Amino acid sequence: MQTFNARVITIAPLQIPFALKTGVDTDSIHYRNLLSDIADLDPAIQISGRNDSEQYQNLKEDDDDACLFRWQVEDKDGTLRFNVFQNQIAIVDTVLPEHLADSVSELENTAKQQTRRLIERHWPRFVELLQTIQHRVKNPLLLRAGDMETTTDEPQIHWISRTLLVAPAERAQPQVQSLMSEWLAETQYPQHAAEIARGERDYSMTWLNYVLVEQQHDYHIDTMILAQYYYTAQENCLKQLKQAISATYIDGQLQTAEKQLSKSRVTTRLHLIDYHEQLKFLTRPKRRLLLEILESWEFGNLVENSQRMIDVCSSRLEEADHQRRERSTVMTDLLLVTLSFFAVFELSLYLVEFSREMMSRPALDYNDESSSLFLGLIAGIDTDIMFGFGFLLTLGLVLIYKRIKSH
Numbered sequence: 001m002q003t004f005n006a007r008v009i010t011i012a013p014l015q016i017p018f019a020l021k022t023g024v025d026t027d028s029i030h031y032r033n034l035l036s037d038i039a040d041l042d043p044a045i046q047i048s049g050r051n052d053s054e055q056y057q058n059l060k061e062d063d064d065d066a067c068l069f070r071w072q073v074e075d076k077d078g079t080l081r082f083n084v085f086q087n088q089i090a091i092v093d094t095v096l097p098e099h100l101a102d103s104v105s106e107l108e109n110t111a112k113q114q115t116r117r118l119i120e121r122h123w124p125r126f127v128e129l130l131q132t133i134q135h136r137v138k139n140p141l142l143l144r145a146g147d148m149e150t151t152t153d154e155p156q157i158h159w160i161s162r163t164l165l166v167a168p169a170e171r172a173q174p175q176v177q178s179l180m181s182e183w184l185a186e187t188q189y190p191q192h193a194a195e196i197a198r199g200e201r202d203y204s205m206t207w208l209n210y211v212l213v214e215q216q217h218d219y220h221i222d223t224m225i226l227a228q229y230y231y232t233a234q235e236n237c238l239k240q241l242k243q244a245i246s247a248t249y250i251d252g253q254l255q256t257a258e259k260q261l262s263k264s265r266v267t268t269r270l271h272l273i274d275y276h277e278q279l280k281f282l283t284r285p286k287r288r289l290l291l292e293i294l295e296s297w298e299f300g301n302l303v304e305n306s307q308r309m310i311d312v313c314s315s316r317l318e319e320a321d322h323q324r325r326e327r328s329t330v331m332t333d334l335l336l337v338t339l340s341f342f343a344v345f346e347l348s349l350y351l352v353e354f355s356r357e358m359m360s361r362p363a364l365d366y367n368d369e370s371s372s373l374f375l376g377l378i379a380g381i382d383t384d385i386m387f388g389f390g391f392l393l394t395l396g397l398v399l400i401y402k403r404i405k406s407h
Helices: 029-039 104-136 174-183 192-197 220-251 254-279 284-296 299-360 373-379 383-406
Strands: 004-019 045-047 069-075 078-084 087-095 099-101 161-166 203-207 209-213
Touching (some): 004 104, 029 069, 078 104, 087 220, 104 161, 161 174, 161 220, 174 192, 192 203, 203 220, 209 220, 254 284, 254 299, 284 299
Antiparallel strands (some): 004 087, 004 099
């Protein structure tokens, strides 16, 4: 392959120590105040948000943006843009300087290494910005640092995808066509390289290696950022569900696991609601591209799998609730048995006491023609025998109750 002066944009999802509380209403005054307060902290911050004044009227721009804000950094080795979302996820797109490429593998490795170095170089500044927002912005929607598990020591990069930029006049060049063919050889549709070379399509965005013909006001990179956000967020939901299920069935920490299960189930469902809600605010070309990308990633299977895991969580929560009810029933039965035991003993003691008092004081039954045979019989019974009779009576009542309950 001939040497080619390559231009590459990388896209990398990160886990970050910043999030909003679950179930945030983006139409609320608190949300609008939050965006306004964040924008005042740093001139490099670009705030997004819903355009209520022209909703469903502007065909060229989205009516809403899932991204909270963007923070851009200029570096001698590239330009980074941190796209911050509301659930501990940031998607970093990096424009790398042009450089000569002798092979596809060299181009891939160079792009990944340069991107990782740039992210690690500016990670402390980015974390400092997030901590400044948490400390200086007083808003009830913000999730505080103590409620998150994401580390701030080093960036947690999920993957680094690479977009090869091609000028319209370059697509017919043999060295560019050769590079595109090798670049897309292991993707879902390697035939896209030939279609781009013939001018039949302007992009290929399927799996990790992308090709994009540069155009004015291009929306493809922003759409890919959005696609990677939804995919990463869905994977995070699946990870939380797995951890909760593992804690329930393997670790046996039922009470802790129940909280994790409930939280994970709600988070997953709300994420899917946000995804479908966001679709209606996108421009039609951007919506088509987003659905096309997610379909190539089999996002639907990921969603179905999360639904199956939600069903497992729901089943386990119902089982735990049933076990609690069973324990409550057992405790109630035990309490009733205890009370009945003492009631029978008290009755036995009262009968013995009353009968012996009647027998020892004949004046108490002066209206009767003769002494009570029944009280006389009880008065003659030994106290221990009477208590034993009370115990047997209680035991008999318990057995009768158990038999009736079993049927």
